[in-house]
Amino acid sequence: MxxxxxxxxxxxxxxxxxxxxxxxxxxxxxxxxxxxxxxxxxxxxxxxxxxxxxxxxxxxxxxxxxxxxxxxxxxxxxxxxxxxxxxxxxxVASGEQLHAVQLAFIKCGGAQCGICTPGMVLAAVNLLERNPNPTEADIRNGLSGNLCRCTGYMKIFESVVHACRKQDDV
Ligand code: FES
Ligand code: FES
The missing domain is CATH 3.10.20.30 (Beta-grasp domain)
Structure with missing residues (x-):
């Protein structure tokens, strides 16, 4: 010792x-x-x-x-x-105000165990910053570097679609 x-x-x-x-x-x-x-x-x-x-x-x-x-x-x-x-x-949030992508994940049930969720949210934020009106193919491509062991990816995909629609509402 x-x-x-x-x-x-x-x-x-x-x-x-x-x-x-x-x-x-x-x-x-x-x-x-x-x-x-x-x-x-x-x-x-x-x-x-x-x-x-x-x-x-x-x-x-x-x-x-x-x-x-x-x-x-x-x-x-x-x-x-x-x-x-x-x-x-x-x-990612602005003070108490969650980012539109975070809100969409909550609303659409995009998180299960949560291990992949921060990375998925950041990938979606990255996508929307570069392309505010992504097609479904753009979204799939934007999330393609992120793996989820829990879901069939549909809820995650729907969350990002929802976040895109909310951006249009603003
Ligand atoms: S933990 Fe870094 S890419 Fe999987
Ligand atoms: S929610 Fe569990 S790994 Fe994606």
Whole structure:
């Protein structure tokens, strides 16, 4: 068993200070350069809305926006986000006002266990920001990087269709 002081030296050895913004707030934290952004968000910043599904870049459960681009945070070493602006599912609502996509998921029953839901919502937000009037094929394509183990995808699809219609109402 190493002496306690050696253990604590080892635990901080190799860490770097990383500065970035999360949901509009500046953050500085110490992390190993290759730590996954997913883990830093969940464990250090306690933003548990970002989920881990596959851990291999296949399911989209860990999606976040980095400088406006949607990415799988399980594949991003935290060193790469130095100076970046990150938006997680916690930053999608405007204060108390949920995003139209979030409201649509509630109304249409788009969530079951909820593991894929933050990633699905972010994928839909990403789609609507780029294409406010998507066709059904555009919606299927926009969600195609996200896997759900619970549903037959219809409720999720209907939620996004509903969110599109609500946008038209505004
Ligand atoms: S957990 Fe990152 S893509 Fe599945
Ligand atoms: S709601 Fe459970 S994985 Fe999609």
């Amino acid at each position: 190493p002496p306690l002081f050696l253990k604590s030296m080892r635990s901080t050895e190799g860490k770097m200070n990383v500065r970035f913004q999360v949901n509009g707030e500046p953050r500085t934290l110490a992390a190993y350069p290759m730590e996954r952004l997913l883990d830093v968000l969940r464990e250090q910043l306690h933003l548990k809305g970002t989920k881990e599904g596959c851990g291999e870049g296949e399911c989209g459960a860990c999606s976040v926006f980095i400088d406006g681009q949607i990415v799988n945070s399980c594949l991003v070493p935290v060193a790469q986000v130095e100076g970046a602006s990150i938006k997680t599912i916690e930053g």
